[in-house]
Amino acid sequence: MDYSEEVVTNLGFSRLASSSPRLARFRDELADDPSAAVTSLLADAEAAQGPIVEPSADAHPGNEFLVTFVHVDDVDHVELNTQALMLSVPRQSEPMIREPGTNVWTLVVRVASGITTAYRYQVDPPSLGGTTDDMIAKLSDPEQYNAFAAAYARSIRPDRHNPRRVHDSMSGSSEPLNCVLVMPGAPDTLAEGDLEGKIEEHALPSGRRVDVYQPAKSGEDFPLVVMLDGEYCRSGRILEHLDAAIAAGQVPPVRVVLWHNLSPTSRMVEMACNPALPTALANELFPWLDHRDELPPVEQRVLAGFSYGGLATAFVIMHRPDLFGSAMPISASFFYTPDPATEPGEWLARQVTPGNSAQARWFLAVGQLEDTVIGLPGLEPGATMVSGVRHFRDVLVTAGADVTDLLEYPSGHEMFTVRAALERGLPALLGASPIP
CATH class of the missing domain: 3.40.50.1820 (Alpha/Beta hydrolase fold, catalytic domain)
Structure with missing residues (x-):
C-alpha cells in the first residue's frame, strides 16, 4: 500500500491526508517488530503530549502542518471529532484507521498554523442526522436531544497523552473530557482566574x-x-x-x-x-x-x-x-x-x-x-x-x-x-x- 503524503481526495474531505512522515515510519516498522513499533509511536505521542505535529512538505513553510492523531483501543470503530477537520454540518467526526494487526487507530489531518481547537476520540458516536434540518430538529426535541447527549457522552475517549483538557458542554460531565490541540504560532492563552467569592x-x-x-x-x-x-x-x-x-x-x-x-x-x-x-x-x-x-x-x-x-x-x-x-x-x-x-x-x-x-x-x-x-x-x-x-x-x-x-x-x-x-x-x- 502507498502511504505517501498525498492528500486523500477520494474521500472528499480536503483536510485529510493519507499519511505523515511519522506514521509512514510506524507502518514500515510494523513489518519488522509490531510491538516495538507501537511502543515507539506511543512514546512519541507521549513526548508530543498529544497528536504528533510535523511540517507539511507541499505547503508553504510554517503555514500548514500534518497532525497525526493516535488512539489505542480494542474496539471495532473509533472516530475523531474535531473542528480542525472542517467537516460540513451536521457531520462532526471522521472514522479513524485501525493499523493492521494492532489496536492502534490513526488519522492524519492538515491543520493551519496558529489554530487552537478541541478534539476528542469517540467510540461508536451518535449521529446528528444527514442534513442541517435533521440536526436542528434533533437539538430542538427534548427526547431526541437527551438520547443524543447520553450516547455522545458514552462515546467520548480523551487522549491519554494530552494533559490539556477543557470541558465538553454536551457530555454533561464534571470532568474535562475534551483535549486541546495548540498549533505552532497559536495565540497565547491566559491562565484561568480564581472565582472564589466573585x-x-x-x-x-x-x-x-x-x-x-x-x-x-x-x-x-x-x-x-x-x-x-x-x-x-x-x-x-x-x-x-x-x-x-x-x-x-x-x-x-x-x-x-x-x-x-x-x-x-x-x-x-x-x-x-x-x-x-x-x-x-x-x-x-x-x-x-x-x-x-x-x-x-x-x-x-x-x-x-x-x-x-x-x-x-x-x-x-x-x-x-x-x-x-x-x-x-x-x-x-x-x-x-x-x-x-x-x-x-x-x-x-x-x-x-x-x-x-x-x-x-x-x-x-x-x-x-x-x-x-x-x-x-x-x-x-x-x-x-x-x-x-x-x-x-x-x-x-x-x-x-x-x-x-x-x-x-x-x-x-x-x-x-x-x-x-x-x-x-x-x-x-x-x-x-x-x-x-
Whole structure:
C-alpha cells in the first residue's frame, strides 16, 4: 500500500491526508517488530503530549502542518471529532484507521498554523442526522436531544497523552473530557482566574437561573455584560478566563450576568428571533438588577451570545435598541429563517435598518474553522458561518451602525472563540484601549 503524503481526495474531505512522515515510519516498522513499533509511536505521542505535529512538505513553510492523531483501543470503530477537520454540518467526526494487526487507530489531518481547537476520540458516536434540518430538529426535541447527549457522552475517549483538557458542554460531565490541540504560532492563552467569592447563583422570580460575577472589588459601579447560554459559559469556563484577563489589565472590570436557558432545548425556541427573549430581559432581569443597584446606564450595557445565542443577541439589540448599548454576536447563526418554506436564509440581515441597529456599538466574531458549507435550503451555494457573519457586518455598516471590528479567530465554533471575542471586544465596546 502507498502511504505517501498525498492528500486523500477520494474521500472528499480536503483536510485529510493519507499519511505523515511519522506514521509512514510506524507502518514500515510494523513489518519488522509490531510491538516495538507501537511502543515507539506511543512514546512519541507521549513526548508530543498529544497528536504528533510535523511540517507539511507541499505547503508553504510554517503555514500548514500534518497532525497525526493516535488512539489505542480494542474496539471495532473509533472516530475523531474535531473542528480542525472542517467537516460540513451536521457531520462532526471522521472514522479513524485501525493499523493492521494492532489496536492502534490513526488519522492524519492538515491543520493551519496558529489554530487552537478541541478534539476528542469517540467510540461508536451518535449521529446528528444527514442534513442541517435533521440536526436542528434533533437539538430542538427534548427526547431526541437527551438520547443524543447520553450516547455522545458514552462515546467520548480523551487522549491519554494530552494533559490539556477543557470541558465538553454536551457530555454533561464534571470532568474535562475534551483535549486541546495548540498549533505552532497559536495565540497565547491566559491562565484561568480564581472565582472564589466573585460569583453568586440566583433564581429570578420566574425560576430562571442567573449567575452574577464581579471582580474582587465590590460595591463599585461596573459596566454590565449579559451573556446568553449561561450554562454553556459556566462549563466552558468563560468567567475564569475573563477573570484572568481583567486581572492582567487586558479587559476593564465588568459585572457579568450569565442568563441560563430553561432547558437544553428551550434555547432553540427562545433564541430563534423570538420577542419573548427581549421581553424577559426587560421585565425579569433588569428590574431584579435595578433592585440590587447593579443596572448601569444603557451605554454601559453589553449583550453577548454564541451560536444561536449570537443570533438572539443581534435580534434583541434590533428589537429593543433601548436595552443595551453594545452587542457582541459570536459565531452567530445568521443563516436562520423563521419559515424555510417561504423565506430565504439570513432573514435577520434583511431586517437591519438605521433605526434598529445604529444606536448600538457592535463587535462581531467568528472562528476561522467555521468556513464550512451549512447546506440549508434557501442559502446561497457555499454559504458558511463565516460568510454569514461577514454579510451581517456589511449590512450593519451600510445601515450606519458603529461596527468596531469583526474578529476572525483561529479556532472553531467553540469556547476558544468566545474567550477571544470577550478579550478583544469588551475593551473596544466599553471605550478602553483595544488590545494590540
